[in-house]
Amino acid sequence: MDDDDLSFLEKSLLQSEALHQLHFLLNRAIWSVPPEEGQLxxxxxxAMNAKRTIEVGVFSGYSLLSTALALPKDAKITAIDISRDWYEIGLPFIKEAGVEEKINFMESDAIPALEKLVEEVKEDEQFDFAFVDAEKADYWDYHERLLKLVKVGGLICYDNTLWFGKVAHPPQxxxxxxxxxxxEIVLQFNKKLAADTRVELSQICIGDGLTICRRSA
Incomplete structure (x- = not known):
């Protein structure tokens, strides 16, 4: 890595940190993944050498920025969110980090957007990786569609699967x-995932809980 590459990386990481700090100013830090999860x-x-990824639920784009910085220059991210307004808040940081060209933002409810992708994406265009942090009640519906979009051997990651640790305790x-x-919604989703023979999974105690699924069939 030469000095120019290092300088670009340092400047880009500064944009990621600045966007993270902005969430605190907006009193919305709880809506974003924490830095350690973005790093993971x-x-x-x-490690995957991923080039085609999909993100369901963008908010201001902190996780999107984290993944965009990790991907090569010719990578493409399909980012889906119901609100472009929040994405626009994070967009200046994404632009300043120099990764805007990697992102195709779709302002849409997730399910119709995923349905459209299922119809359009060919087998040799399937995604390497997906990250989901959107409407929890729809996680299983996302899952069924993402299994058609992510290639065998690819990963699908679901955020908030420990739900403040409450899935391990009775309702309060x-x-x-x-x-x-x-x-209850997250608990039932976790149970269905655990029984799904189409994936191998690992649930990690990071942030609010992250479940990593490897599509095996």
Missing amino acids: LAIILK DDAPKFINPIR
């Missing part, structure tokens, strides 16, 4: 209103 995803992508009456209903 980046290492996984580099004094928990915030959104906790218990989604706890």
